[in-house]
Amino acid sequence: MSQLPNQPIERPVPxxxxxxxxxxxxxxxxxxxxxxxxxVRISETTRRRVREAAAELxxxxxxxxxxxxxxxxxxVLLPTVDPPAGPLHQRFFSELEAGLRRLDYTVVQYxxxxxxxxxxxxxxxELRPVAVIAPGAVDLTPPGIAVLRRSGARAVxxxxxxxxxxxxxxxxxxxxxxxxxxxxxxxxxxxRIGVVMPEENxxxxxxxxxxxxxxxxxxxxxxxxxxxxLRYEEESAARLAARWRSLDLDAVFxxxxxxxxxxxxxxxxxxxxxxxxxxxxGADDLMLGRLLRPRLTTVRMxxxxxxxxxxxxxxxxxxxxxxPERHDLLRVAxxxxxxx
Amino acid sequence: MSQLPNQPIERPVPxxxxxxxxxxxxxxxxxxxxxxxxxVRISETTRRRVREAAAELxxxxxxxxxxxxxxxxxxVLLPTVDPPAGPLHQRFFSELEAGLRRLDYTVVQYxxxxxxxxxxxxxxxELRPVAVIAPGAVDLTPPGIAVLRRSGARAVxxxxxxxxxxxxxxxxxxxxxxxxxxxxxxxxxxxRIGVVMPEENxxxxxxxxxxxxxxxxxxxxxxxxxxxxLRYEEESAARLAARWRSLDLDAVFxxxxxxxxxxxxxxxxxxxxxxxxxxxxGADDLMLGRLLRPRLTTVRMxxxxxxxxxxxxxxxxxxxxxxPERHDLLRVAxxxxxxx
DNA sequence: TTGAAAGCGTTACCAA
DNA sequence: TTGGTAACGCTTTCAA
Numbered sequence: 001m002s003q004l005p006n007q008p009i010e011r012p013v014p015x016x017x018x019x020x021x022x023x024x025x026x027x028x029x030x031x032x033x034x035x036x037x038x039x040v041r042i043s044e045t046t047r048r049r050v051r052e053a054a055a056e057l058x059x060x061x062x063x064x065x066x067x068x069x070x071x072x073x074x075x076v077l078l079p080t081v082d083p084p085a086g087p088l089h090q091r092f093f094s095e096l097e098a099g100l101r102r103l104d105y106t107v108v109q110y111x112x113x114x115x116x117x118x119x120x121x122x123x124x125x126e127l128r129p130v131a132v133i134a135p136g137a138v139d140l141t142p143p144g145i146a147v148l149r150r151s152g153a154r155a156v157x158x159x160x161x162x163x164x165x166x167x168x169x170x171x172x173x174x175x176x177x178x179x180x181x182x183x184x185x186x187x188x189x190x191x192r193i194g195v196v197m198p199e200e201n202x203x204x205x206x207x208x209x210x211x212x213x214x215x216x217x218x219x220x221x222x223x224x225x226x227x228x229x230l231r232y233e234e235e236s237a238a239r240l241a242a243r244w245r246s247l248d249l250d251a252v253f254x255x256x257x258x259x260x261x262x263x264x265x266x267x268x269x270x271x272x273x274x275x276x277x278x279x280x281x282g283a284d285d286l287m288l289g290r291l292l293r294p295r296l297t298t299v300r301m302x303x304x305x306x307x308x309x310x311x312x313x314x315x316x317x318x319x320x321x322x323x324p325e326r327h328d329l330l331r332v333a334x335x336x337x338x339x340x
Numbered sequence: 341m342s343q344l345p346n347q348p349i350e351r352p353v354p355x356x357x358x359x360x361x362x363x364x365x366x367x368x369x370x371x372x373x374x375x376x377x378x379x380v381r382i383s384e385t386t387r388r389r390v391r392e393a394a395a396e397l398x399x400x401x402x403x404x405x406x407x408x409x410x411x412x413x414x415x416v417l418l419p420t421v422d423p424p425a426g427p428l429h430q431r432f433f434s435e436l437e438a439g440l441r442r443l444d445y446t447v448v449q450y451x452x453x454x455x456x457x458x459x460x461x462x463x464x465x466e467l468r469p470v471a472v473i474a475p476g477a478v479d480l481t482p483p484g485i486a487v488l489r490r491s492g493a494r495a496v497x498x499x500x501x502x503x504x505x506x507x508x509x510x511x512x513x514x515x516x517x518x519x520x521x522x523x524x525x526x527x528x529x530x531x532r533i534g535v536v537m538p539e540e541n542x543x544x545x546x547x548x549x550x551x552x553x554x555x556x557x558x559x560x561x562x563x564x565x566x567x568x569x570l571r572y573e574e575e576s577a578a579r580l581a582a583r584w585r586s587l588d589l590d591a592v593f594x595x596x597x598x599x600x601x602x603x604x605x606x607x608x609x610x611x612x613x614x615x616x617x618x619x620x621x622g623a624d625d626l627m628l629g630r631l632l633r634p635r636l637t638t639v640r641m642x643x644x645x646x647x648x649x650x651x652x653x654x655x656x657x658x659x660x661x662x663x664p665e666r667h668d669l670l671r672v673a674x675x676x677x678x679x680x
Numbered sequence: 681t682t683g684a685a686a687g688c689g690t691t692a693c694c695a696a
Numbered sequence: 697t698t699g700g701t702a703a704c705g706c707t708t709t710c711a712a
């Protein structure tokens with residue numbers, strides 16, 4: 001045993017053939033034993049010999065070879081893009097992934113930031129995933145869906161603000177957030193309502209739909225809605241607060257709690273009473289919102305439990321013919337505190 | 341053309357053989373053309389025919405078959421675990437991934453929450469990644485590292501609070517945060533220093549090292565350090581504030597800005613002057629910290645630029661014999677505002 | 681310039 | 697109860 005501790009020699013990766021050789025059986029037998037194949041009865045002694053040989057060599061099966069042979073994978077591919085998901089989504093993904101793993105799928109996240117929307121689906125398709133769940137921020141287009149389907153993806157699912165033709169859709173329509181927030185302001189008698197529109201890129205995709213939802217709610221009461229561009233900086237907020245009275249608003253839906261806190265602080269510094277002169281409502285139900293005075297009223301968002309969705313994926317994989325389905329995931333509720 | 345729009349027929353996935361057939365050439369030629377093989381000269385007309393055939397069929401190469409033949413992949417596997425990474429890490433990962441993609445690696449995140457630390461490395465190894473970068477929250481042990489190496493991983497790298505024997509290490513030692521924060525308090529003349537210890541699971545791994553760092557700094561000035569368990573709830577903060585004067589502290593490092601805001605609000609509500617009676621410092625440099633009064637002093641953290649690390653991975657892949665290296669990633673600086 | 685064929689690691693069918 | 701063998705899709709060497 002003159003083995004050096006740090007041998008830089010390239011030992012070849014052990015294969016099932018090596019296991020077979022060491023155990024003194026055929027490769028087929030190794031496969032039967034290691035996969036607990038039900039259709040074949042193998043003696044207990046052989047089983048043990050095979051397992052011991054595998055353990056001794058540190059044998060790990062080669063997923064690529066296996067799936068090549070099988071003609072399909074059990075990989076669920078989750079493209080991700082740069083503005084990283086919020087905690088709500090992260091929890092959702094993490095639970096969805098756990099659910100899929102319970103159903104024996106291998107879940108893999110594939111960072112796709114900066115990839116051309118045309119060749120991103122190609123890159124995913126090379127891995128031959130059996131299912132793809134694409135968040136809204138990745139631009140999955142009908143041609144992209146076609147590429148995936150033709151390369152064997154049996155379930156192509158979008159997860160975002162609106163469905164894409166040809167794919168199943170898990171919809172998280174942000175309009176309900178705006179609708180809910182402004183609905184609350186209207187119920188409190190407000191009629192001249194500002195809606196903060198972040199100028200940053202990240203929240204951008206959310207802001208439009210929330211504004212639309214706000215407008216929809218306002219229409220029910222013939223209230224006025226005023227979009228208010230705002231950068232996430234104190235100076236931007238101060239400028240907005242400085243011209244606040246000229247805007248003639250009695251309430252503001254501040255996009256989310258972070259912007260709400262920023263704006264509320266600026267309004268107060270400008271001598272505007274909250275909620276007396278202007279009511280403020282946010283969204284996200286951040287813990288920090290309770291620390292300001294007045295305590296921040298907000299819209300709490302929840303996503304549907306992911307377990308049924310894992311089962312949906314499984315069903316689609318088993319029955320790929322099905323017509324595109326739509327599932328609404330977003331639930332909202334006002335958390336009434338003091339600011340509105 | 342009597343093709344139905346929604347044909348549920350299982351069309352087989354096109355292979356390079358199909359492309360060859362349609363183009364009227366051999367499979368070898370297809371491979372040469374689509375891979376721009378330099379060692380072989382192919383006529384322009386043939387090239388065009390092959391490309392057109394591939395496009396017409398929607399051919400996408402099969403990564404598993406390719407890597408099986410090649411004997412190795414270019415996959416970098418990034419295990420992830422449940423308490424999701426903060427924005428700092430997310431940005432880091434996202435840039436690291438972009439850097440690796442530029443070097444022609446395929447980066448894949450593999451959710452490993454709930455997996456047994458013994459079989460998680462096995463699961464990763466099945467994919468035969470050429471490199472694995474394991475964040476601190478995944479328990480990568482020396483046996484796990486061995487499994488990965490034996491299955492062909494040429495670079496095994498840990499990314500977390502401390503190195504693991506046998507693997508290269510990207511170290512983000514949270515001790516420096518505590519050291520920096522308490523160092524600032526000491527410089528301001530404070531000597532009786534509380535250190536908030538979150539009772540939640542998520543920040544748990546950070547809290548210990550930060551406390552250690554705080555103690556290290558305190559030892560330099562023979563100051564007293566008092567750990568203060570705190571849950572992220574107003575009641576918990578209120579209880580702590582109620583017994584504040586009995587603790588006889590003149591400063592507190594509040595773990596991070598969120599806990600700092602929570603505690604600072606509670607202290608003020610209990611009539612304790614900040615920073616007069618007690619200085620408060622957080623960490624993370626959250627935007628929201630500037631909105632409270634007094635504005636929150638904090639420790640800003642930065643991670644090293646990931647591009648050199650992508651190159652490190654590449655180097656390790658090319659020269660797998662190298663001795664384990666250690667790279668310190670975390671940089672800290674005090675952002676001095678009003679609360680300390 | 682192109683083609684035939686071998687082989688990567690697996691599994692499943694058919695024989696023994 | 698076990699073993700031989702073919703096939704999955706691809707690349708590459710060698711030969712034509």
